Amino acid sequence: MLKITLDNLPKLLAALSELGELQVPCENKSGKVDFEKWNAEKRPRFDITLTSKSAKDLFFPQVEDLLAFKTKGKNLSIEQIMPSDKKVILMGVRACDIKSFELLDKVFLKDPVDTYYKARRENTLIIGMACSEPEETCFCGSFGIDATAPGGDVTTWITKDALYWQANTEAGKTLTEKVADLMEEAEASKVEEQAAVTKAVLEKMPLANFKVAGKIPQDELKTFNSKIWEEISAGCLSCCTCTYVCPTCHCYDIRDYAVSDNHTERYRCWDSCLASDFTKMAHGNPRKTKVERFRQRYMHKLVYFPNNNEGDFACVGCGRCLQKCPVNLNIVKVAKALEVSEDV
């Protein structure tokens, strides 16, 4: 394990930014902390446990162009618009968000492989950061995630005076060799001490004992027909906040945009199962009511996804939906309601 004092951290960030586009949590113009391209003027906000939006945007941006169609006389040309092949170093990612990448991989890297996602994913090196000040809305432990050991190509821990660094993968080791000169050898004892304190705090959090695995009936039809949906969805506004801040929500829509008479661009943008035109097809909309759309979101996360992915739920317990839902509806409330419902 290596370490660098916090006074010298800007030197490490500068060195990393020479090796690729360095993305770290920074306060943006909204006054929110989100991943942003670092430069010497920006102060990283590693003190913030959770970025406002999730890190999925780096691989799966809210809007991206896919193709351009151009006509010239009777000739049609179709161009694929690929993301740039720049190297990105994504630093300060928490354990929950790192787990979300693993879940997104199961969607986008399965056949047929999503070339856009794959290009960004392969060009990105991930530096995880252990949590030291969890929030009451955190429940990554419910999904077996260890907030104090986030993984990534490199894992880091921040204490009061230093950043600790441990390479995990080959790519992480290669990166480490390039910046090791700036750091010194260190014992793991400080990191272990911090992890113990963090775990003790997590145990005091209201959701410490909240578990999903084994609690939710995985019988699709039974859970689908549960009596809870009508009542629990009543308060939902059908806005898309939860889906847009969620690190694992991955539905998208594909549309064409006419740039000019002879130039059209095909783009994709995030979709949300709560939107009234979600999966609308030529024959109409398969989910006509709010109840059906609300149910879709939670069935997907808690039943369909685990049934298709070796039991992995499509939730990492980051708690963003708990923090952001305008009416305080969220996956914890739904999971608990399903659990106590006698019908399922």
Add this chain to the structure above:
Amino acid sequence: MQKIAELMRAKAVELLQSSKAERVLAWRAGEFFYDNAPAAFNDVDACQEIVYNEFCPANLAKYLIEATKQQKKTVVFLKPCDTYGVNQLLKDHRIKREYFYAVGTPCSGMLDVKKIKELGAKAITQITCEDNKVIVETPYGTKEFAKEEVLLDKCMMCKGNEYKIADEELGEKLEPIQFVGDRFAAVKAIEAMSAEERFAFWQEELSKCIRCNACRDICPACSCEQCIFDNQEAPVGGKAAADDVEEQLFHLIRAYHVAGRCVGCGECARVCPQGVKLGLLNLKFIKDINQFYGAYQAGEDATTPSPLVSYKENDPEAEEAVQRRG
């Protein structure tokens, strides 16, 4: 507030048992003290779960549209400020009076957990409110705040403790938050900018938007059966938060569409996950309407037509309006 919650539960049970209503709209407790959610309660047993405390900011008015669609007489608990939204929905013919029973519910200001967190309370395990003190427990120690430090922005512009529509009132009215200062101060600051500065201000502000539509979905004046931004036939992107004109126009179109009907409840700004200063657009319209047509408060009652849909001979001409605005 605990006493009010007891009164609410008793009232809900009484109204259901006397068959005056079929369901109840109120708030249900969550995992923490601060995350109460708007909820429907369909029977007497469920009504025992009704809660009320300083963290029930959501206006239940909009849910009455669903009650009207279902043609189910619904009890709705309304804080004084919520009643304006209900009147506006009545005026817009989006809800029907026979389908709801309004119970005026006292309020002394709602608190903002985001402000509590911004002031440094991390990992909240308990919040207690005593008079003007808010005591927050965390594993790192106890923090104490003055109530006015952590009030919701919308409550700092409190309209008072009068119910503008209510079939009955619950308990005694509480002392409303005393609003001091000029509610249009922020609007005036923007008006004082040069056109370029103003354009830059709004461009930056609106580019924060992620197009979640929460502002639209909570708004008691945004009640179209199908929003133009949800219409796939419309040549505008409803979901893409692209940095182009269409995207930024969403908020401007919405502000124009609710002009004269916006009750100034401040819910749009409260629910925005990105902290866009949405209320400013609406306040600008309210300020202009007051200036051009005389003081007008949307939702004050369910009948007075908005100055923007009624003609008077002395209405200012467009040119005159521009001149008067300066």
